[in-house]
Amino acid sequence: MKIQAIAITALIACSTSLLAQWPKFREAGVPRDAAGQVQADARAPRTADGKPDLSGDWVRADRDPLPQELAGVVTARGQTTRSVAVEPPTTPFAPDATAPPLATFFDLGANISGGLPFTAWAADLKKSRMATNNKDNPDANCLPMGLTQFHMQPQPRKIVQTPTLIVILYEANYGLRYIYTDGRRLPPQGEPQPWWYGYSVGRWDGDTLVVETNNLRGAETGPFDGWLDVRGSPYSEQARFTERFRRPVFSKLEIDVTVDDAKSYTKPFTVRINQRFVADEEPIEFVCNENQQFRQRIKVD
Amino acid sequence: MITKTIALVAGFSLLMAAIPAVAHHSFAAEFDANKPVTVDGKVTKIEWANPHVWFYVDAKDEAGKVINWGVEMGSPNGLMRSGWTRNSMKLGDAVTIEGSRAKDGSNHVNARSVTLVSTGQKLFAASSQGQQ
Numbered sequence: 001m002k003i004q005a006i007a008i009t010a011l012i013a014c015s016t017s018l019l020a021q022w023p024k025f026r027e028a029g030v031p032r033d034a035a036g037q038v039q040a041d042a043r044a045p046r047t048a049d050g051k052p053d054l055s056g057d058w059v060r061a062d063r064d065p066l067p068q069e070l071a072g073v074v075t076a077r078g079q080t081t082r083s084v085a086v087e088p089p090t091t092p093f094a095p096d097a098t099a100p101p102l103a104t105f106f107d108l109g110a111n112i113s114g115g116l117p118f119t120a121w122a123a124d125l126k127k128s129r130m131a132t133n134n135k136d137n138p139d140a141n142c143l144p145m146g147l148t149q150f151h152m153q154p155q156p157r158k159i160v161q162t163p164t165l166i167v168i169l170y171e172a173n174y175g176l177r178y179i180y181t182d183g184r185r186l187p188p189q190g191e192p193q194p195w196w197y198g199y200s201v202g203r204w205d206g207d208t209l210v211v212e213t214n215n216l217r218g219a220e221t222g223p224f225d226g227w228l229d230v231r232g233s234p235y236s237e238q239a240r241f242t243e244r245f246r247r248p249v250f251s252k253l254e255i256d257v258t259v260d261d262a263k264s265y266t267k268p269f270t271v272r273i274n275q276r277f278v279a280d281e282e283p284i285e286f287v288c289n290e291n292q293q294f295r296q297r298i299k300v301d
Numbered sequence: 302m303i304t305k306t307i308a309l310v311a312g313f314s315l316l317m318a319a320i321p322a323v324a325h326h327s328f329a330a331e332f333d334a335n336k337p338v339t340v341d342g343k344v345t346k347i348e349w350a351n352p353h354v355w356f357y358v359d360a361k362d363e364a365g366k367v368i369n370w371g372v373e374m375g376s377p378n379g380l381m382r383s384g385w386t387r388n389s390m391k392l393g394d395a396v397t398i399e400g401s402r403a404k405d406g407s408n409h410v411n412a413r414s415v416t417l418v419s420t421g422q423k424l425f426a427a428s429s430q431g432q433q
Contacts, residue, residue: 022381133330140327142352155378171378284378291350297409298330 022284030279031250038279040251047161052207052247055161057282058275060152061252062092064104093252093274100256103271105152108229112269122234122264125219129232135300136223137230142173142288144196147213147241148228150175151255151273156283166202166209171283179211189214194221194237209245216241219264228259236263251277331403332411338402340370340410341418344394349387352376358396370408372398374415389424390417396424 031042045053101111109116118126129136139145145153155171164182169175181202192199198216202209218237219226226235239261246254253275260268295301328334342358354374359367374380377387390396395418403409415424 134327135330137327140330155376284381286351286376286378288352290352291348291355292352294327294331297403297407298405 022282025280027279032279038251038277040249040277042250044247044250047163049163051161051163051204052209053161054159054166054209054245054247054253057156057158057278058253059156059278060105060154061274061276062102062104064106091276093276096272099254100270100272103148103152103257103273104229105149105154106230108148108233108271109269112271116233117266117269118233119262119264119266122236125234126232129227129234134230134232135295135298137232138224138227139173139230140294141224142292143224144175145173146227146235147177147197147243148257148259148271148273149230150177151257151275152229155286156278156281158283169283171286173288174286181209186212186214189238189240191215194218196225198241205244207246211241211243211245213241213243214239234264235259235261238263253277328411331409332401333404334401336402336404338398338400338410340372340398342370342396342398344390344392344396345369347387347390347392349377354380356390358398368408370398370410372400372410372412372415374412385424390415395419 029045031039033039045055047053101109101113104110107115116122134140137145139149139153144150150157150168150170150172153170153172157168157170157172157175160167160169164180166179166181168177168179170177175197177197177200179200179202181204183203184201186201187199192215194215194217196217198213200211200213202211204210216235216237216239217225218239219234220237226237226239227233228235239259242258242260244254244256244258248254255273255275256270257273258268258270259265340358340360342360344356345359346357348355354377356372356374358370358372360370362368375383397416397418398410398412399414400410400412416422417424
């Protein structure tokens with residue numbers, strides 16, 4: 001009887017806890033095996049007009065090594081532990097020798113031999129950003145964090161694809177990206193005012209979605225603009241991004257990003273960002289500025 | 302079914318445990334990874350809000366004086382995916398916090414773990430220090 005009572009109490013406690021979670025749901029249109037597991041290597045879906053369908057919820061797949069500035073050893077109550085590595089909530093894909101170097105959230109050029117090809121202007125700017133512990137990283141300040149930081153941020157994102165418009169909804173800082181696929185051309189550089197997300201136009205090259213973006217707010221605009229990664233590798237107002245999206249199997253999205261920005265880099269470079277499909281999971285409301293006080297705490301505002 | 306649900310929650314905990322906090326503030330600007338601190342106290346205030354959950358505890362220092370500490374955790378979404386809810390910790394609960402202290406020596410901690418003294422249950426075992 002007592003055991004039964006304990007079991008019931010535990011059940012109620014568990015139920016209460018579950019009710020307080022984000023509502024669970026089972027996503028339709030996902031290939032699953034008999035046990036309900038997603039068949040990750042199943043064929044990628046296609047839209048009614050025959051294009052690969054990139055729609056769905058995605059998280060970044062690759063793990064970053066623990067950044068040096070966060071490395072530390074904590075000894076408390078006689079127990080010593082190393083700092084916790086930053087792990088995106090997913091598992092990496094097998095290495096692909098044919099792919100461009102993998103980007104990391106902290107350093108876009110971490111796997112590029114010799115690092116990013118900075119110009120003197122960009123190297124100085126990055127150095128000054130790191131000297132203040134990246135306090136002006138737009139992500140840290142609840143602002144749009146740039147295309148590559150958005151791709152790598154560990155919070156999930158949802159892609160919604162229509163024939164003429166692809167939208168990416170980011171949980172991180174409630175980011176929102178429009179990619180026009182209705183045949184329009186990129187506006188001339190400098191014609192519209194620059195935007196945080198720039199102006200993006202997409203076209204299909206076989207099964208690859210090629211997205212070009214220009215008219216971005218660059219690092220000239222202000223301290224929170226033009227950040228490619230957490231360590232502050234910059235981009236300028238001249239920057240032009242080309243992103244190639246491929247969904248080779250159901251659960252994998254490959255994004256190859258080419259940055260062409262002669263003011264910041266001596267030559268264009270390309271990095272790979274992999275994302276993994278997550279079923280029955282979705283971005284949740286994230287109103288970042290609700291209680292953001294870190295700048296007051298570190299006394300910069 | 303219950304077993305499956307629990308397994309699912311446990312799975313989410315493992316998968317989503319390391320939700321980054323530094324993503325929303327610069328950890329290195331505010332905290333020192335090499336300045337560990339352990340605080341035993343009672344919860345006086347909880348701010349279940351974005352971008353990071355903060356709670357406050359009263360703890361006695363070595364001289365017996367009561368000090369109020371501010372403790373930072375991950376985002377509400379990240380904690381929820383790790384199995385926390387806004388009701389997991391209540392005002393008055395005795396807790397033990399282990400984490401990294403503020404660089405400026407103020408009474409702020411970035412939590413690595415939060416343990417409920419009454420049950421020994423670890424409410425939060427993932428630092429918000431690593432990127433998430």
